[in-house]
Amino acid sequence: MNFKRNKKVVLILCALMIFSLLAGCGGNAAPDKAAGDTIKLGFLGAKTGSVANYGIPGEKGMKMAIDELNAGKGILGKKVEGIYEDNKGESSEIANITTKYITKDKVVALVGDPCTGLTKVAADIAQENKVVIFSAGATGADVVEIGDYVFRNTLLDTVAAPAVVDWMINKKGWKNLAVITSGNNGYSTALTPIFKQAIAEKGGQIVLEDTVNDGETDFTAQVTKLKNAKPDALVFTGYYTEAALIMNEAKKKNLDIVLVGGDGLYGQDLAKLGGEAVQEKVIFYAGFSTDQPSPETAKFLEAYRAKYQEEPDMFSAQFYDAIMILAQAMETAKSTDPSVFKNELANLKDYPGVSGVTTFGADREPIKSPVCLLTVKGDKFPALLEKIPVQAK
């Protein structure tokens, strides 16, 4: 073997490696130098995997908000830059990405994640590093409790359920209610106590409490009991599949009843499985509807449709709002330092966003208004039934 030639090759390879390293450093150095002139915001959300349905529209809403800011004066006269990594909906990924955003990109705020569990992972890291995290979707418990850098903007069940129960009892006169829980569904077992407390507070009566299980199809016994209890309406806290099957069974048993529930009923399959049985008979709440938009929402809808040629959803609206609320807080605080503008953020009152009006309560939890009541109407899903305003206490 020609040893010398081999040595040459090795030398050339080493040189190449060093060059590429230098080039890499050079590439990284540029944004660092510009860090003083741009404000960086990190996107937390999945673009692939099982929860990509929340992340993809969220990213679009965030991009649109940043483009709008940059078309104007930016934030405090500085350009805004969004960084969009894909966390795939995995805890290990979101931890890595959050750390990268904070230590390498030096973002001032993280926007996302739409999921509660993932938000909590990122929030722990953000709180420790004193960077603001603003979730546009996490509805679960113990999120803002992580610390004073943690915020969220989405319709919480503790806000929506009392508003819906108030509407049922005081507007519709449905005082005698049946409550059905899906026993093996964590979402349902958590939502039922919220509904029950609201029913007790608003002066309603629970005439029947029952359970079903996700994955079952035989609800004949429950519906027979329901029919005998004669409630004015049924509160079902589970998911859309079981709701549709319960309503099918009710129709078979000639039971004319309205089923009311949370956003767990928000699924196309509700209409597909329920058919005629759910037509204007199943009502659920959600934080966003493209029907009857406020002036802010109408403007957003128009711009979004023009930019992406598709309909925005709750996540695109909430990510858009998150960016705009952060921008407003930084402008008011005249600072991009998270430890300063987080206080302005906590004082947010009656912010007229595209996903509704937002106020942060004393506990930094969002109170959103209005609550949209949605239903199935003809081929339209979801169809807006009514918007109920919520008073911030």
Next chain:
Amino acid sequence: MFWEQLINGLTLGSSYALIALGYTMVYGIVQLINFAHGEIYMFGAFAGLFLVLSGVNVFIALLGAMVFCMLLGMLVERIAYRPLRGKSSRLSALISAIGVSIFLSTLMALYRGTNTTRYPEIIGNSTFSVGSIQISSLQVIILLVSALLMVGLQLLIQKTRIGKAMRACSQDLEASSLMGINVNRVISATFAIGSALAAAGGMMVGIYYNAVWPYMGTMAGLKAFAAAVLGGIGSVPGAMIGGLSLGVMEIMGVAYLSSSYKDAIAFAILILVLFIRPQGIMGQKISKKV
């Protein structure tokens, strides 16, 4: 309310009975728990759905689904069980059955997705009152069709040549083959008949609850197995009684105890029966099966 719940229970129970019959017949002859039987039931529901959606009359669709599953059941027996028979232990056949069960449900999940599919309302439903109780016409139809199928099965077993051959095989497979009975053909026929009944059960359940999905066979199969054991595995009247009583007990459990215990009731009964009366309600200690 009691009588209405009783009818709910009998309707649910008749679907368990139709599946349990397949378990019990196959067990009676080859001593195999055919765990793929729940999936045959699921395929029956989907086959019926396809036929109905393509515009076929509902009773012809029911027949079509039954014929389709007959062939499927025979195919499963030919591919997955026959090569193992006599050559390896019964345990291998049991594992093969579990494999077929997973294969079939996953196949359907790949083809249709795991979401629940709506069954169209093909039989107009109306409720009518008998005294103070309300019964839906659909329940009556399901009970009638199930009863008809079960009577038909009894006639087939008691009055026909193949029925006689099946009874002979259940008593002694080897002796039957020495007497000139084509044992493989009898076993094949047993699978075919059991599968057809399961298909009928699947399609009626689809119509009754308006919903089918690829994994519907798993739980239904286990419940039907529990029903077959309750009635006395190997005994045809036992499977009918076992299925009906399991359905009624489950519904009564939901009606008067709690829905959370629904599945627990089915399996608690299974365990209790195994303890107290291992041969089941109709089972006999000295085997005279099918």
